[in-house]
Each structure stands twice: as structure tokens, then as C-alpha cells.
Amino acid sequence: MTEPDRPDGPGEALIRVNGLTKHYTVRARNLRSLATRRSIVHAVDDISFELFPGTCIALVGESGSGKSTVGRVLTYLDRPTSGEVLLRGKAPNLKKRSEVRNYRSQVQLILQDPYASLNPVHTVAYHLERPLRIHDMVKSKSEARATIIRLLEEVHLTPAAQVIDKLPHELSGGQRQRVAIARAVAVQPSVLVADEPVSMLDVSVRLSILNLLNELVTKSRLALLYITHDIASARYFAERLLVMYAGEILESGPSEEVTQSPAHPYTQLLISAAPDPDASARGTRRKMRAPGENPSLIAPPSGCRFHPRCPHAMDICAKSRPPRFQINDSHWTSCWLFGDTPQTQPGAAAELPAPQKKVTKTTGSTRDEQ
Ligand SMILES: Nc1ncnc2c1ncn2[C@@H]1O[C@H](COP(=O)(O)OP(=O)(O)O)[C@@H](O)[C@H]1O
């Protein structure tokens, strides 16, 4: 099991994810023989990290890397196959509905699509009153209305009295996402998991929604897991990045450091693929070649899952999953290129053969840059 990702976080961790694994069983029928074949999708494999109050951590990776699965398991909408998710050191007893309900009120999920997450036939007031009633947070109709007005003001949907009785189709995409955020914070959670919260919105409103989330994190000391495929927004928005590829976390560190000096070749690839307006204006945009595609999670590659696409792959990369190598106290990567730096898991690579090919360590640029 991987060691927890321990940045020098402010205080006790709110959420501790230990060796989390989620596999899905899928059944496919062969149309000729009509035989059914069972396959296992390795959506998330043995990941560990922590979330702290008043802090935003971004989980970044391409589509299909397992990010949403992490979000669903963190909110116990899906159960982990193995490993654990602890809130203030305790996992809910999944057999007790009240414990699961209490956990879910503390760990709220905000989804990508504000169009789908609100019911078109119900007003804003209905959407916000429901969680308040379910969690017994208001006693009367008038108290509910006053609380809803306060929530709408908190997410800057003003004048609140004009918004409260509107139907979702009367609001813009950004306003709908603000309602979804108000609904998530209505029950005073400790943790928000925001799964691509701005990717379906107009570019012009994305920043204001991210700023709103940031404001809530600071004001209410929430822990936020910002799930995104967009490393540029993650850098702007989060203190720390967790870089995910094919169900595993390959690198983690302070956002600025990971984006300025990415250690893992996959992180370098993500950064090189991200639009950089400054570089294109200067005509100095560098792009790294990315041979291959995302691997199948039914039969993921052996060893390092990125090795079939990695421009620096060595023999060992196909044989053994790299452990965490510490680049410094708060930045680590799972990559054999760093095989001579200290490991987070002592002994994990003790029996492994030495790398066959000597490769020069790189951080910023790579030999495939054009
Ligand atoms: N309920 C499910 N049943 C089977 N496979 C699933 C299910 N949910 C997700 N997956 C698979 O798990 C992998 C990771 O998916 P997901 O977590 O949605 O990735 P991301 O959010 O990074 O795009 C994908 O291969 C996806 O097809």
C-alpha cells in the first residue's frame, strides 16, 4: 500500500485516503457464442492522499484516468474495492444509513453538469430547502427561506429575492452552478469534491466560479478536492497537485513547483499539451510528442502504466511499478528515472534489478521537445 501523501498540511487531515482501490466488473457478451465474459476495469489502484481544512488540492489527469471514480468513492456513492477513506480518522459504517447520511453531509460532491444536477421542474428554493430539511437544519418555512436567501448571497446570486423562485431554465449555466454550489454548502460540509465544476461553462464565467470555490475554502475552512483535466486551472487554483494516470497517482507536490519543474514524463506531457498563451505569443511554444494512447484499464500495462508512452522508458519500467521517490520534502514522483533518490516506502525496490539503460535525469524539458 502506498504511503499517504503528506504535505506539511495545516493541522490534522480531514480526509485520509489510504491505499484506495476501485475495480469495476463488466460483462461483455460474445455475439457468436453468446458466452458472457467477465472483465475487471482497474479504475483506481492503490492511491493515498490527504485533504486539509482551508486547502485546495487538485487531482489532474486525462479523461479516463479514474478521477471521477475517486470523487465517487470519496463521497461513498461507490464503495471502495479495497483501502479506506477516513473522515477525521473514521470511516462510516456502510451498514448504518444514518452514518452514511452524516458522512455525505460532511463530504459534498459538486458535479460538472449544472444542467443535469438540477431538476428542471423545481425552483431554486426547492433545491436548497431539500437538504436543509433532510438534515434537520431548519424548523419552519420562514427559517428555511431566510437560510436560502443567505446561501444565495453567499454564492453571489443577488438580488437573492429575485432568484429564489426561478426555475433552472431561467438561469444561465454559471448561475445554475452557483445554485449547485449553494446546495452543497447548505448542510455546512467540511469537504467539497468538485468534479470538473467549470468544464461545461462558458470560458467567461469559469474564473468567477473557481474564485467562488476559493472564497468558500478560505472563509469556511473547507477542504476542497478540485478534479480537472486542465492543469493550467489546477495550477492557478490549488496549492497542491496530484497527477493521475491510468488509475494511479504518478506525481504530487506544490502546484507551482510541479508545473515549473515537472518530474514525471507524464506531467511534462500534460504541461506541454496545455495551452500557454504567453509562449504562443512569443512563438516559443514547445510541444512534446505523445506516442500511443491511454492504456486499457482492463489489462493495464505492467510496471509503470505510462511506460508504453514514455519517451524515457527503460527495461525496468515494464517490469516493476515504481515506488514514490522524494524529490524534496513536499514533492514526490513514481518514476524510475529518480531511482537513486530517497523512497517514501523504504525497501519497496530493494529486490529490483538496476536500470539496464542509463538515462539522464530531466526535469523541465525532454529530449522529445521540438
Ligand atoms: N460504473 C462503471 N463500470 C465500469 N467501468 C467504469 C465505471 N465507472 C467508470 N468506469 C471506468 O473507469 C475508468 C475511469 O473512469 P473515470 O473515473 O470516469 O475517469 P475520469 O473521470 O478520469 O475521466 C474508465 O475506464 C471508465 O470506463
Ligand SMILES: [Mg+2]
Ligand atoms: Mg470524470
